[in-house]
Amino acid sequence: MKKILVLLLIALSFSGCEKDDICDANTPTTPRLIIDFYDASNPTELKNVINLKVIGFEMPDDEPLGTFTGVSQVQLPLKTTLDSTKYRLILNSTSTSGSLNEDVLQFDYTRKDVFVSRACGYKTIYKLNAPNGVTKTDASTPDGFWIQQINIETTNIETENETHIKMYIL
């Protein structure tokens, strides 16, 4: 009987099985590009954007990623199938008085698929090209730049826990 008890104890020491076929939302998977906005005239201060409409370059106008107001950070998903993603960033997008300003940003990078788990499959991580990881162009109808300067903090886009790019804006 003692031997059976010992075996039962060994059996109990086996960890119970948790459900592992649903990808937990807290699991770090494919990261977005994290951009922080700073005040170009006071470079140590974060600056909030107003009505910043972000649209994928080839996406229709009525399908923006989102419109951001009162935040100093945006998170942009990068394409998992191409080594380049282009966005239109329209500041004061609701303005009719001419303060609307559109800049176009192109991100060029290399991709790597990394295994996460049975439930989540793989995630894509990125490495921005150096140099020329980010290319800034003006809108099709030139209106000047609201993004003054772009600083790449890290070229490795692997988690969303850090700022990848700092932008100094008007």
Add this chain to the structure above:
Amino acid sequence: MLLSFLSQAQEVKEVKKVNEAKVKDSIPPKKERYGIRFGVDLFKLSRSFYETDYKGLEVVGDYRLTRKHYLAAEIGNENKNVADDRVDFTTKGTYVKVGFDYNTYENWLDMENMIYVGLRYGVSSFSQKLNSYEIYNPNPYFGEAPAVFPGQKFSGLSAQWIEVVAGVKAKVFNNVYVGFSFRMNRLLSQKKPANFDNLYIPGFNRTYNGNFGVGFNYTVSYFLPLYKSTVKAKEKEKETKKKKKK
């Protein structure tokens, strides 16, 4: 029951002179058969027919060491395709498990059944082929990416684990036994493929939580008797005492 058997036995005329010093009554010594038993896992065999993505074979064997202890082993080969939501892969490989079984069942007369618990040490050598995978993107603004088909092969993988076994074996006729067993497995070590994982290991089965597994087999086996051994008086007394207590 056993007591009534003992009293009947006293009337038997022929008394063999064995262990005279210890056995003072006239009970004939109980003899038990020792030998080697080998068989096949019907569960794996039948799955190979009705599951299109599975092929497997397991040969089992045990050797009776003492009245209660059996040396036991399983050798098998598996080829399994797993088509999960996000990964699709094929695992192929061979495994060996060795250990012991402890029979907890008190056989009467010439019964030779087993209700047993046991331990195994398992080793598997296998390869994996990653057929396809999907990228998990919680922000699919540009649409869900299609599945990727790398067709990448990982060979030279291995795993070692321990298994706790519980099962039964029953003699159905002559020297033929059927039995089944449940197993709980825990990985000790493994060689993982680069940028992938061992989600299925031949012999160990699906890995849960990275290192936990369960198993089952249903066997038919043949017993090859090698010699007979007399049950020692001491052991028998112990048995009788146990029965009296109950």
